Amino acid sequence: MRTMPEQSNRLQPANASRLYFLDWVRIFAFMLLIFYHTGMYYVTWDFHIKSPFASDTIEPLMMLSSPWRLSLLFLISGVASSFMLDKIPVGTFLRMRSRRLLIPLLFGMLVIVPPQSYFEVIEKLNYQGSFIDFMGRYLGAYHGFCKDGHCLTLPTWNHLWFVSYLWAYTVVLGGLVMLLGARMRNWSDALGRTLTGWKIYTLPLIVLAVERIALFSLFPSTHDLVYDWFNHANYFFLFVLGVLLARQSQFWMRLDALRWMSFGIAISCWAFLMTYFALPDTIIPESQLIFWRDLQRIVFALCEWSAILTVCGFAHRHLQFDSSQRRYLTDAVFPVYIVHQTLIITMAHLLKPVGMSALREGMIIVILTFTLSFGIYEIVRRIWLLRPLFGLSNANRPIAKTTAATPVAPPPSGQTAINA
Numbered sequence: 001m002r003t004m005p006e007q008s009n010r011l012q013p014a015n016a017s018r019l020y021f022l023d024w025v026r027i028f029a030f031m032l033l034i035f036y037h038t039g040m041y042y043v044t045w046d047f048h049i050k051s052p053f054a055s056d057t058i059e060p061l062m063m064l065s066s067p068w069r070l071s072l073l074f075l076i077s078g079v080a081s082s083f084m085l086d087k088i089p090v091g092t093f094l095r096m097r098s099r100r101l102l103i104p105l106l107f108g109m110l111v112i113v114p115p116q117s118y119f120e121v122i123e124k125l126n127y128q129g130s131f132i133d134f135m136g137r138y139l140g141a142y143h144g145f146c147k148d149g150h151c152l153t154l155p156t157w158n159h160l161w162f163v164s165y166l167w168a169y170t171v172v173l174g175g176l177v178m179l180l181g182a183r184m185r186n187w188s189d190a191l192g193r194t195l196t197g198w199k200i201y202t203l204p205l206i207v208l209a210v211e212r213i214a215l216f217s218l219f220p221s222t223h224d225l226v227y228d229w230f231n232h233a234n235y236f237f238l239f240v241l242g243v244l245l246a247r248q249s250q251f252w253m254r255l256d257a258l259r260w261m262s263f264g265i266a267i268s269c270w271a272f273l274m275t276y277f278a279l280p281d282t283i284i285p286e287s288q289l290i291f292w293r294d295l296q297r298i299v300f301a302l303c304e305w306s307a308i309l310t311v312c313g314f315a316h317r318h319l320q321f322d323s324s325q326r327r328y329l330t331d332a333v334f335p336v337y338i339v340h341q342t343l344i345i346t347m348a349h350l351l352k353p354v355g356m357s358a359l360r361e362g363m364i365i366v367i368l369t370f371t372l373s374f375g376i377y378e379i380v381r382r383i384w385l386l387r388p389l390f391g392l393s394n395a396n397r398p399i400a401k402t403t404a405a406t407p408v409a410p411p412p413s414g415q416t417a418i419n420a
Contacts, residue, residue: 021315030333048120053358068307074235078242094174101167107389108160119349121145159341161223169239192248208301259313262306269303335390336373343369
């Protein structure tokens, strides 16, 4: 019996490169969440608390990023995982990822997220108890906070669902690498050769569109790890796509030439979706509902993928560089992500009695969220006991020289700077 090569449980390098541009994309995508989740307070979509000014006014603006932002982050996370697996065994990879993801997730559920649920039951259910009383119910998995047949699940991870999904995909990836070994490298090279020209658009689009048509009605988005199969199909596909494309430098270069066309396709798809969602329910004949519904889902998938190509194409063209700002922001972005939604909801609740206009209030919430989030990061990065709770490594390095250390461990020297 032949023994497996010593490195067969790792993803072997194909074309080493420094993908600084994806670090910048990840930074911008996470920072966009502050604007997006502030906007969720002012739109008609379901959120933990709602502004008295809530309307559909800014919903078209929100839809500019809604189809692709999280999908892009899972793609980048797959790239980061691939580079890690180039240099460390699968077991070490899983231990490092679990430590960097599960500790912040548990801490977030116990400390960071509860104020969100507390203000939610105050505003939606007129809860009169103190925060301490609420925490007794929260930690006791109380299921009596119900309205219109829906009960609040406690404890909860709210916006930290991304971390739990990323950890689950990490575990699955580790199993795949152990099972497939060097064949993952072969699949990566084959995919890099295949995704050229029109195939860059059509092949991923087919997968994304089929997933949406087949699964979205059956499994609407819940962010429940066990019963969220459409989201899993969508996000895990993009995560694996990132793993396989990480070392395919020619693929990323091809996106440069496609960036303007991708932008045109993405913005046209957005215009179609805005028109479709604005149509009165009675305007489409009942016999055509399934056709138009499926067409909308295909266009949504095209919007998702073409927007990802647009962002990566422009970033590869203009942001393929390192700087002290990139290193600082790469380190900061995960702690900022952990605390940002709690800050938004807390400030929105406290500012509501002031009675400011929606525009002024929203600007204040955004500015204070950025300020307080980075202020918390500045404190956390200096206290070694707090660093693991916010997904930062405890590497023995001076603060001024801290490099990328977010949900995954820093890649080895000489490889990509991505952390996601």
